[in-house]
Amino acid sequence: MSEKKPHATSTEAVHGGTAGERPHHTLAPSIAQTATYTFENTATLERYMRGEDPDPEREEYGRYGNPTVRELERRVAVLEGAEDGLAFSSGMAAITTAVLSLVKTGDHVVLFNDCYRRTRQLVTLVLTRFGVEHSVVPPGDLGALEAALRPNTRLVLSESPTNPFLYCVDLERLTAIVKQHGRAKTLVDSTFATPVNCRPLEMGVDLVVHSATKYLAGHNDVLCGVIVGASHLVSLLRDARGVLGSVLDPHAAFLCIRGLKTLGLRVERQNATALAVATALEKHPAVERAYYPFLESHPSYAVARAQMAGGGGVVSFVVRGGREAASRVVDACRIAKIAPSLGGVETLIDQPAIMSYFELEPEALARIGIDPGLVRLSVGVEETADIVADLLGALS
Ligand SMILES: *Cc1c(COP(=O)(O)O)cnc(C)c1O
Numbered sequence: 001m002s003e004k005k006p007h008a009t010s011t012e013a014v015h016g017g018t019a020g021e022r023p024h025h026t027l028a029p030s031i032a033q034t035a036t037y038t039f040e041n042t043a044t045l046e047r048y049m050r051g052e053d054p055d056p057e058r059e060e061y062g063r064y065g066n067p068t069v070r071e072l073e074r075r076v077a078v079l080e081g082a083e084d085g086l087a088f089s090s091g092m093a094a095i096t097t098a099v100l101s102l103v104k105t106g107d108h109v110v111l112f113n114d115c116y117r118r119t120r121q122l123v124t125l126v127l128t129r130f131g132v133e134h135s136v137v138p139p140g141d142l143g144a145l146e147a148a149l150r151p152n153t154r155l156v157l158s159e160s161p162t163n164p165f166l167y168c169v170d171l172e173r174l175t176a177i178v179k180q181h182g183r184a185k186t187l188v189d190s191t192f193a194t195p196v197n198c199r200p201l202e203m204g205v206d207l208v209v210h211s212a213t214k215y216l217a218g219h220n221d222v223l224c225g226v227i228v229g230a231s232h233l234v235s236l237l238r239d240a241r242g243v244l245g246s247v248l249d250p251h252a253a254f255l256c257i258r259g260l261k262t263l264g265l266r267v268e269r270q271n272a273t274a275l276a277v278a279t280a281l282e283k284h285p286a287v288e289r290a291y292y293p294f295l296e297s298h299p300s301y302a303v304a305r306a307q308m309a310g311g312g313g314v315v316s317f318v319v320r321g322g323r324e325a326a327s328r329v330v331d332a333c334r335i336a337k338i339a340p341s342l343g344g345v346e347t348l349i350d351q352p353a354i355m356s357y358f359e360l361e362p363e364a365l366a367r368i369g370i371d372p373g374l375v376r377l378s379v380g381v382e383e384t385a386d387i388v389a390d391l392l393g394a395l396s
Contacts, residue, residue, distance in 0.1 A: 008079040008195035010264030016078030031254045035062045068250040079195040082228035091211025093246035094225030101240040105131035107154040112139040114162040139167040149181040159189040164316045164376045168304040175204030196267040197310045214343030217259040271310030273384040278315045286395045291316040323372035332394035342378030350376045
């Protein structure tokens, strides 16, 4: 199988989506800290309202657009090879706005069972209240996906790699199956992949969403969501954002742009470190099982190799001895900090059974396949050898 080159390049990460000279010839973008925009006179206003303004960059009000946010949207669109993009106040704001724009009462949604817990709750708890049905299928099982599709299926929601087991879904096959069966749109949460490792739009996916809080912003200091895709779909979501109010603050957009510039550097380092960590963990006697897309033992290894340039920065593993043994390992780490979230420059560690899934009884955990000894590690950009040593030290 051929080694994939990075999809989005570092040159694109630094320069992509910026156009021409900036006001005052600044190199960095300005933070357009404004809630609204002025019109010189009523004639200008009327021309704008009719859609005849000669300035395509003019904005009307902060909930509909902001130049700093716009730059972020264009930059992510370039990295994903998309026509257009749209930024939101968080990853969940992006997902909620997209899902609410694409389905209505009587429709049906398909999603994978190994997915971000709040996305699953949006579909299973919120959409249900509005008469939208759903089916949940295992991520690797495209046969189950095909069987779940109905004439009223309007949306197929997937992640790749998934959380926390890092299954990579064959996106070309997924989109082919969905297209063959009617008019459902595919929305792929590519937060764990980043456009450096995978570009789902090139595989026929309709819309890609990111929790930019994670890799795109990359510094664990800002919440942000971004969606990219074809202009007509993005424009539909832009109208919905104006109604739902899920807008990104311009200062947060600035921080996200600043983070994006080093995306290529960070992800390449994180790919290498995570593979080194996963390889070391897999061989360790205190580890029952390690999950990483680029480990040959991972069930979706072949798919990962075929569609990803790197395995990403998250490694999940099961510590022998269950919940207490895993907690001892987590507590013994010095570099890895205990925190939810992932994708930033700091290495973070999390024990899903006592964090994301804390309210579930052991039987319920077993039903969804979360081992009490499961640990999820998001590697940062510290030295690879230091992170590996931190984990091996904690395990002994
Ligand atoms: C964190 C995360 C989200 C939610 O993003 P927020 O920015 O925290 O709202 C959605 N999907 C995935 C895969 C995530 O990791």
